[in-house]
Structures are given as C-alpha cells and as structure tokens.
Amino acid sequence: MPMNFDLVSYLKERQVLINDSLEKYLPLKEDLTRGLLKAMRYSLFAGGKRLRPILCLAAVETVGGDMELSLPIACALEMIHTYSLIHDDLPAMDNDDLRRGKPTNHKVFGEATALLAGDGLLTEAFFVMSNQGINSMVTPQRLLRIIQLVADAASCRGMAGGQIVDLESEGKEISFPVLEFIHAHKTGALITASLEAGAVAAGADSAARDAFVAYGRHFGLAFQITDDILDVIGDSKVMGKPAGSDEEKGKSTFPALFGLDRAKEMASQHVKEALVSLECFDQKADPLRALVRYLLERRK
C-alpha cells in the first residue's frame, strides 16, 4: 500500500457522497406519514460509519468501474443495515437505549414507530435497487442479480438467520462453530453482499467475485472480533454505547470464548487473510486494503 493513501480523508469524502445520496432518496415530506419518515431518517442519519456502502463503492473501483454506477445500491445496503439496527435495539430483542451516543429509535419515537421505521427502511432499500431510472448504468439482468444476492444476505439464510441463532444462544455456552455461524450470518453476510453487489454492478468476472467473497468473509470476522474486544476494553464515550453490554446480556463473544489475547491474534489473522485474498488486484484495491487494516486500530 502506498504510504500516501489517506484513509481518513477517503472515508470522510465517501461518507459525504453517501449521505447526500441518501438524502436524495429519502427526503422528508410534509404529509400524513411525516412521523414515520422522521423516524426512518433519524436512524439513517445518526452518524453511521457507512462501512457497507463504502465497501460496495470500493469493490466497483477495484475492478476498474465507475463507483457512481453503484451509488443507489450502496445506499440501499445502508438502509438495510440501519433497519437491522433499529429492530435489534427493540426491547423484544437486545433492548438497547443508546446507539452511536444517541437514544435508540424506539426511545425517541416509541416501539410501534420504530418497528415500522425498520420495516420502511428494509422496503425502501428494494425500491431504490429496483429503480431503473436511478440505476441506469447497470443492466436489468445485473440489477436483478444484485437484488437477489442482497435479499439472500438479509434473509433467514443470512442476517436474520444469524440474529435468531444469536438470540437463542443468549445465556448459553456455545461452541466455536456456532459463534462463527452467528457472526458469518449476522454481520458477515451483508458485508460480503456489499462487495459482491459492487462486483456484479461493475461486471467483474467470477475470479474477482470469489476474491471479494473471501475478503468479505475475513473482513466480517475481523470486524466482529474487534467489536467484541471493544465491548470489553473500549471507551464508552468514544463508542457512544456502554462497554460490557455483551457480558451483561450473556452473549457469547470471541474474548469470552478464547480470552482477550487470543481474540486479538485471531483478528490479526483474519486481517492478514483478507489482504491475501486481494493479491489478485492492483493498487486500485488499496482502499480495501486500508479499510481492513484499520479494523485493528478502531476505537468505535
């Protein structure tokens, strides 16, 4: 990686681009449904890192495509991620009061509206992805493949499946394969789909797509392990949510299962393997390289 790649500026620039597009796709309107739109927008603009859309745009650029072509799809991925956070935070699920330093959606708008805000964002994601007007640079065949792979990643075979196993495992001793299943599905599936969606939008070949799937898998696990580590040693103020909440809820985590040192080693190993999977690409993959390296330094 060239030493002059400035990840912080890169992330900021991309976040602005994504936020502007999200604003365009989901503007506030003055009608009877204003209350619902406000709730949807509250969580969508609550300071998310925009990791999934950034990975999607970076995948397009890695294979030489124009990132603009996947901007609506990138925004749809963020809508799906946001819906999952709103529903996960509900009292019936993780019952969290804070997210990114702000009250969770149901704390501000009530449970019924939060539930609908999640439903609305999930639905809107598919509206945006199927809109041929704003996706005019992607062929209908490719758009359909993208919608299908994103739906699959969010479905009971992906994110929702990971969440049910996570919920059913609370307070239980679980094995390493089950822990890996939870994270590969709950977090990993949508991260991998973000990269794959970019690859399909740009017309990448199957070798490139396989490389992204491998990168996404290791990225997702490194992300989750560092997330678990932060929950043990992180600064609540920086993270915007209380540390120690996993233990309190009886959640199985990598540090709980393996200890902190071994968990750190595992995170490093996944970062290394993610970098190996990018060896088939030239310097256009530098943003992806920098992004996965950054996981080892993250503080929130």
Added chain:
Amino acid sequence: MPMNFDLVSYLKERQVLINDSLEKYLPLKEDLTRGLLKAMRYSLFAGGKRLRPILCLAAVETVGGDMELSLPIACALEMIHTYSLIHDDLPAMDNDDLRRGKPTNHKVFGEATALLAGDGLLTEAFFVMSNQGINSMVTPQRLLRIIQLVADAASCRGMAGGQIVDLESEGKEISFPVLEFIHAHKTGALITASLEAGAVAAGADSAARDAFVAYGRHFGLAFQITDDILDVIGDSKVMGKPAGSDEEKGKSTFPALFGLDRAKEMASQHVKEALVSLECFDQKADPLRALVRYLLERRK
C-alpha cells in the same frame, strides 16, 4: 357474469396452487435457523384466503396471459401480506392474541422471533421476485418494474404509511379523508399492486393497467368497509377473531363514522364501481367480477 362460474371451486383450486408454490419457495430445513423458518411458515400457512395472489393471477388471465408466469410474484405478495399481519399483531402495535382462529405468531414463538419472522418474510418476498430462474417467463425489465411497484406499495408511501397513520389516529376522532387515506394505503396499496404486478408480468397495455388500478382501489375500499362491518356484526367463531375489537381499541371505522346502513351502501357502491372499471375486459375478467361481488356476502 355467466351463472355457471363457481367461485368457491375456483378459490379452492387457486389456494391449493398457491400453497404448493409457497411450500416450494419456503421449505422447512434442518439447520440452526429452523426456529425462525418454523415461525415464518406458521403464519404463512395459517389458513390465509390468498386474496392478493389470487388477484395477481386473475389479472394475468384477464389480459390473456398464462397465470403460471406470475406464480412466484403472487407468492411473494402473500409473503409481504403475512409479514404485515405478524408485525401488526405485535404487542407494540395492535396487540392481538388471535388471528384466523389461531394464536398470533408472537403468542406461539415470542416477540423477538415474531419480529424476525416478519422481517424474514418481507425479505424473502424480494428474493423470490428477483430470482430469474423461477421467473423465467418474465423479462428482467418487467421483473424490475414489478419489484419496484410492489416495494412502493409496501413502503412508507403505501402500506407502512397507512399503518403509521392508523396507529397515530387511535382514540382520536378522524375525518373521512384521513380514514380513506388509512385504508387506501394500509390495505388498498398492496391489493392494487397485486393486480398491477400481474398486468406488468403479462405485458398488459396502460389502459388495462389503469383499469386494474381503478378496480383495485374500489376493491380495497369495499374490502375494508366490509371488514369494518364484520367487526361490528360478524360471528367471532366464523371469523377466528373476536368481534368488536375495533371499537375496543378506539379505531375509527366506516360504521363508526357513518353508521351501519350507510357503510353497507358505501360498500355496495364501491363494488359497483369496481365492476364498471372492468367493462373494458371480456369474460376473462369474470373471476375478478365474482371476487368483488363476493365481498358483499363475506362472513370472514
């Protein structure tokens, strides 16, 4: 309508076809996510009338198409309808214990699983619609248009928008335009989209599509008014849910706003107008004619 059209047999035959297809698209699997799949399937196979998929298939046949081509789309519409029922029944929303004579999803599986079952069904609908393998008789362009119009109908501009206004109106006196807004969105949008989806799948012209939109609008309102009437005068045993629940929850209804006799007249009027909108079609629209007439005789 020919006197020999047997609506009861027609409905039974279509319900079997749709149930068989749903079983194919969402089989029970033996893996870690079995609990979620069971909850999704519980509500999907809880004895629904399959009204939306039947309308979708009937629209295809009305314009001379092969109904088989819209079968996956029809099933996806039922998944979306079922998701909306599961979420509407949750304690944070309508807090209902019974649906079609059976305990509601969260009563059987708990709130967290019910929430995820709804999320899973909504997501699965888009997976099924975007699957080019099972939708091989529909062009990618048309499939995208169908996904977009269905997503729009389920979104904050459609069903979810109707639900938020309904929730915000509980216990309040609302005007007739607001009541119409609620029902046109909460129930009407997906009913109209079911017909439009069939029309697009079959490549119908815009005049036919306009006719279906008009029919769907009147069908949806007649359906909702007769639903409200049944809640006042219906037989709880036949309906599988307690009568009088609208009044108990402080919901505005057509009988509450206009009285029972006027509400019945309004339902008849919408049925008449739905029939007028079908005048551009020949006898292939007889199932649609029989379906809307049937609303005036429904007992559940």
